[in-house]
């Protein structure tokens with residue numbers, strides 16, 4: 001007996017309300033508003049310092065953006081499950097440092113081999129951190145905040161132990177690779193942008209992504225329909241770790257060395273990007289496009305302030321203001337929805 | 341709550357399912373059969389030695405006081421919790437449901453008391469959760485949306501405005517209807533409903549009862565938990581009563597009336613029903 005009727009058959013059921021005034025729906029769309037604000041910020045900087053709109057400066061921004069965006073992507077997945085990953089900044093440093101040590105040992109081999117091994121090592125370290133995070137969550141029963149706080153501290157400490165505080169290696173060949181080759185993009189930047197794009201499709205169009213949201217929305221309900229909640233949670237922390245590892249490799253290439261503090265503080269910027277992008281910290285709702293736009297916004301605000309001769313010390317203040325604005329806007333929109 | 345001792349005079353059959361209530365059901369076959377099911381949470385004995393036959397194609401109402409163990413029993417059937425002891429038979433064969441997936445794969449769909457819908461997902465996403473249709477390994481949203489519309493129409497669930505509404509924005513009755521529709525969509529043979537009308541007004545209750553009848557008329561077996569005896573006598577073909585973690589009586593609904601049901605719920609015993617329907621001392 002099947003009561004699932006041919007789905008293609010025309011249904012007289014009321015059509016989904018897609019025709020609603022398009023500009024109102026656009027304005028209610030947080031990603032669109034974010035895009036408008038980002039463009040406005042860009043125009044403001046470019047108007048005041050014309051060089052800001054040059055291809056060269058665009059290229060710099062793309063490179064800066066690439067040190068942040070994958071962390072935001074991983075964090076989006078994690079936050080969609082209702083978790084948080086504080087360890088990504090440390091993972092960037094740690095993977096860069098361990099990768100640098102491995103690459104030092106291979107220095108006499110061809111550059112391609114060295115960099116390939118470095119990349120694999122970096123991703124491996126990231127995955128390892130992700131596995132440890134999920135083990136702490138599932139077996140030590142720590143909440144994600146505490147579990148990833150542990151690995152954050154442990155990772156940062158290991159970096160100092162391994163390096164004695166000084167950067168490891170000097171790889172000018174790696175630096176050369178981060179110079180834009182195709183218009184404003186370097187090859188590694190193109191790879192990172194491609195990964196971001198795929199991760200976005202994966203989050204919003206695949207079953208894996210749907211499960212991610214379901215777990216964050218109602219873990220019991222997810223389990224009741226047969227979703228393996230533990231496996232899903234493990235996967236997103238491993239994904240976040242792996243993306244942090246890739247970022248670690250990118251930062252290594254940019255610096256030409258593995259610096260023990262390369263990723264310090266990046267976890268907070270990544271979380272900021274996710275929050276500004278419109279995700280709910282309680283899980284179940286996030287847009288990867290929002291995270292990406294927010295990451296770009298944070299990037300141009302940081303470099304724009306330098307162009308405006310504002311002390312870089314104000315950078316964090318600016319990011320904090322962005323977070324506050326975004327969170328307030330979200331709260332206001334929510335209460336407006338509820339009262340309407 | 342004083343724990344009743346393990347009843348020793350219970351007719352525990354060790355040889356698989358049988359018509360232990362001897363109600364003369366004749367040709368009706370048993371879809372699901374529980375034998376000696378117990379479940380404890382640490383020291384708490386939630387249910388003890390439950391024997392129950394769920395007859396194919398019929399609506400069985402499971403009734404009992406608050407904390408009698410009804411929800412625990414159905415969660416054991418649904419694979420949320422493994423029983424501490426006992427056997428479960430599905431169409432005469434012993435089964436082991438370790439996970440909810442095991443149960444849904446068999447054709448057992450459960451609508452939990454707390455509904456188990458994802459608030460942040462829309463109706464379509466909830467309907468297909470865990471069973472998403474894909475095309476080139478991407479979610480086939482259009483197919484799922486059309487099928488959801490059609491199914492809701494078939495089940496005469498007409499009050500939702502759009503299937504792309506978030507479940508968070510639905511009323512209690514609408515959520516119930518979505519949860520039931522989801523159970524139906526999965527081609528389930530047994531649909532278990534835990535207090536589907538508890539939070540509903542009069543007309544929404546009527547709608548859900550109608551929905552239960554619709555399921556039944558489609559040949560789906562229903563096990564429904566309810567506190568409302570009016571609802572129970574309206575839809576049920578069979579009745580099973582739980583008292584303090586044990587199943588104290590079960591049989592065709594015609595053998596019970598409100599007074600005997602109340603007596604069974606509150607005391608676990610009644611002299612108004614045929615003794616053959618009583619399974620506990």
Ligand SMILES: Nc1ncnc2c1ncn2[C@@H]1O[C@H](COP(=O)(O)OP(=O)(O)OP(=O)(O)O)[C@@H](O)[C@H]1O
Pocket residue numbers: 381384385386387404405406407408409410411412413453
């Ligand atoms: N997860 C659990 N851990 C410990 N004890 C539990 C758990 N779930 C249920 N119980 C206990 O098992 C007993 C039966 O609970 P259950 O939820 O099955 O009652 P019920 O018959 O569904 O009641 P109601 O009509 O109020 O829903 C109660 O004493 C309850 O406290």
Ligand SMILES: [Mg+2]
Pocket residue numbers: 410411412453534
């Ligand atoms: Mg209950």
